[in-house]
Amino acid sequence: xxxxxxxxxxxxxxxxxxxxxxxxxxxxxxxxxxxxxxxxxxxxxxxxxxxxxxxxxxxxxxxxxxxxxxxxxxxxxxxxxxxxxxxxxxxxxxxxxxxxxxxxxxxxxxxxxxxxxxxxxxxxxxxxxxxxxxxxxxxxxxxxxxxxxxxxxxxxxxxxxxxxx
Numbered sequence: 673x674x675x676x677x678x679x680x681x682x683x684x685x686x687x688x689x690x691x692x693x694x695x696x697x698x699x700x701x702x703x704x705x706x707x708x709x710x711x712x713x714x715x716x717x718x719x720x721x722x723x724x725x726x727x728x729x730x731x732x733x734x735x736x737x738x739x740x741x742x743x744x745x746x747x748x749x750x751x752x753x754x755x756x757x758x759x760x761x762x763x764x765x766x767x768x769x770x771x772x773x774x775x776x777x778x779x780x781x782x783x784x785x786x787x788x789x790x791x792x793x794x795x796x797x798x799x800x801x802x803x804x805x806x807x808x809x810x811x812x813x814x815x816x817x818x819x820x821x822x823x824x825x826x827x828x829x830x831x832x833x834x835x836x837x
Contacts, residue, residue, distance in 0.1 A: 677704035678760040678789065681747055684709055685717040686823045687728045688805055690797030694762040695738060697791055704737045706754060711744040718806055718830060731820040748783040759788045764798050 678698055684691060684707070698705045707728055711721060719727070725740050732738045743750040747759060759779065761772050776788035800818050808815050809827045816824045 675703045676758075677706060677754075677756050678702040678758040679706045679708050679747070679751055679754065679756050680760045681708045681710060681743075681750075683712070683715060683717060683802065684724050684728060685715075685719055685802050686724065686805070686819060686827065687731055688797070688800050688802055688819050688823075689817075690762065690764075690793050690800050692731060692820065693794050693797055694760070694791055695732065696735070698760045699735060699737060701789075702758065702760070704739065705760065706739045706741055706756065707732075708747075708750060708754075709740070709742040710747075711742050719826070723826065727820070727823050727826060730822050746782060748779050748786045751786045752783065757786055759786060761788060761790050762793050763790050764793045764801075 678701070680691075680695060680698060682691070695705050695707060709721060709724055709728075717724070721742055725742065728740045732740075741754075751757065751759065759776075761776075763769055763772060772788075772790065776790075779786060779788060797818075805815050805818055806827070810831050815827070819827070
């Protein structure tokens with residue numbers, strides 16, 4: 673039997689416990705989850721691509737069936753290159769659903785062989801997002817329970833360095 677894998681795409685700036693939860697739950701369904709970081713020149717992330725990849729790898733080092741990669745261009749083209757037919761996405765609120773539904777439809781139009789699968793975020797991560805976590809961290813808020821310990825340390829270091837510039 674061939675390996676069943678799913679691609680979990682995103683910016684992951686930074687990875688949160690909500691992301692980690694989706695990945696771990698995805699591993700209960702798929703043999704492998706490919707965490708694919710989109711390289712988007714239109715966005716200015718707080719962390720570099722290399723920093724984000726390292727934080728995800730370190731946060732999931734106990735899971736050898738997680739691959740961390742990056743891509744640019746169309747997600748469905750990346751899926752074909754990775755020989756993967758499933759896109760895994762997490763949903764928090766109705767606004768997520770509307771946006772993700774649009775993405776799933778265009779991806780389906782671009783390649784009917786690639787399917788989108790949605791997991792509803794665990795209730796304890798329902799209100800979190802990378803953007804909200806970065807904002808709270810930049811203002812000195814305690815976000816330690818919302819992100820992996822390494823990410824918490826890296827956020828503190830990043831904001832301390834930004835204050836000193």
